[in-house]
Amino acid sequence: MLVLLAVTAVVAAKAGPGRAVQFLAVGDWGGVPEPPFATPREVATAAAMGRVAAEHGADFVLALGDNFYYDGVRDEWDPRFQETFERVFAVPGLRALPWFVLAGNHDHHGNVSAQLAYSRHSDRWHFPHYYYSLRLHVPGTNATARLLVLDTVLLCGATDDFGVGAPPRGPVDAAAAEAQLSWLQGRLAAARHDRYVLVAGHYPVWSVAEHGPTACLVRLLRPLLRRHRVTAYLCGHDHNLQFLQEDGVGYVVSGAGNFMEASQSHKAAVPPGTLRFFFGAPESPGGFAHLRLDATAATITFLEATGRVLYRVALPPRDF
Ligand SMILES: *[C@@H]1O[C@H](CO)[C@@H](O)[C@H](O)[C@H]1NC(C)=O
Ligand SMILES: *[C@@H]1O[C@H](CO)[C@@H](O)[C@H](O)[C@H]1NC(C)=O
Numbered sequence: 554m555l556v557l558l559a560v561t562a563v564v565a566a567k568a569g570p571g572r573a574v575q576f577l578a579v580g581d582w583g584g585v586p587e588p589p590f591a592t593p594r595e596v597a598t599a600a601a602m603g604r605v606a607a608e609h610g611a612d613f614v615l616a617l618g619d620n621f622y623y624d625g626v627r628d629e630w631d632p633r634f635q636e637t638f639e640r641v642f643a644v645p646g647l648r649a650l651p652w653f654v655l656a657g658n659h660d661h662h663g664n665v666s667a668q669l670a671y672s673r674h675s676d677r678w679h680f681p682h683y684y685y686s687l688r689l690h691v692p693g694t695n696a697t698a699r700l701l702v703l704d705t706v707l708l709c710g711a712t713d714d715f716g717v718g719a720p721p722r723g724p725v726d727a728a729a730a731e732a733q734l735s736w737l738q739g740r741l742a743a744a745r746h747d748r749y750v751l752v753a754g755h756y757p758v759w760s761v762a763e764h765g766p767t768a769c770l771v772r773l774l775r776p777l778l779r780r781h782r783v784t785a786y787l788c789g790h791d792h793n794l795q796f797l798q799e800d801g802v803g804y805v806v807s808g809a810g811n812f813m814e815a816s817q818s819h820k821a822a823v824p825p826g827t828l829r830f831f832f833g834a835p836e837s838p839g840g841f842a843h844l845r846l847d848a849t850a851a852t853i854t855f856l857e858a859t860g861r862v863l864y865r866v867a868l869p870p871r872d873f
Contacts, residue, residue: 574689591636599644624659701744759824760806
């Protein structure tokens with residue numbers, strides 16, 4: 554049985570112009586297992602992330618899983634850490650940024666403990682545990698935010714990614730899934746006074762695309778996100794960019810770091826009227842999201858790897 558601990562790290566945002574905590578969220582970015590181990594889309598997305606970080610500011614990168622296609626890594630010395638991560642994201646603007654990482658279903662095909670252990674080999678790879686909490690502080694203000702990072706594969710099970718639309722099969726270890734869920738409930742209750750609360754995982758709660766909503770997360774997470782007035786839930790898994798909004802909770806899909814897919818085959822599976830934005834043009838060179846939390850709003854900007862702004866939404870602080 555897995556022993557899962559909760560880890561709290563503190564991110565001190567750089568005191569930049571505009572007094573905000575900012576980060577980039579990218580999912581499903583993990584290259585390919587053959588040379589050159591990165592797709593043109595991953596390379597273009599990395600370059601655009603670097604430009605956006607340099608021009609608009611970013612304190613860190615949040616990696617939303619499927620970090621190494623198709624079967625994760627073997628051990629903490631696996632060359633894929635260099636080939637698919639370090640070398641590709643070595644562009645100006647990104648080199649100095651810490652990454653906070655979570656695992657997706659393809660990572661769980663391989664060795665996720667090796668991805669945790671790699672935190673000791675790289676000064677920018679931070680993967681302290683399967684699930685963990687980050688406390689963010691908006692510099693020069695009293696505003697704090699909480700980012701709760703989940704392992705939705707341990708929570709809901711693995712998928713057969715090539716069996717289209719196949720839902721996660723249920724957790725391998727039900728007690729570990731239960732422990733993660735009660736940890737989340739505790740952290741959400743403790744985040745009462747945080748101005749923004751963000752929850753991140755690999756599988757979507759809501760998605761209109763090929764995989765669609767994850768029934769297990771609609772059942773387990775959605776009521777918690779609503780009850781605790783969570784600002785937004787961030788995920789990948791579907792290979793496009795989406796924004797949905799339901800009962801004051803924002804749902805961000807950012808899974809376009811390596812592949813891009815246009816299917817909206819689950820459009821009828823999300824609550825009517827909740828889809829605000831969708832981008833999955835197959836000819837597009839990739840995309841990601843930029844988040845900016847300041848004293849008055851959480852602003853989410855979706856960008857294509859060309860640098861083009863596709864959609865922007867400002868979410869209000871939680872009311873107390
Ligand atoms: C997974 O990676 C860890 C860290 O490198 C290693 O100790 C362990 O032996 C690996 N597990 C397997 C099954 O290879
Ligand atoms: C932060 O809170 C303290 C104590 O409540 C207050 O004195 C101070 O003015 C606040 N600072 C800002 C920037 O709001």
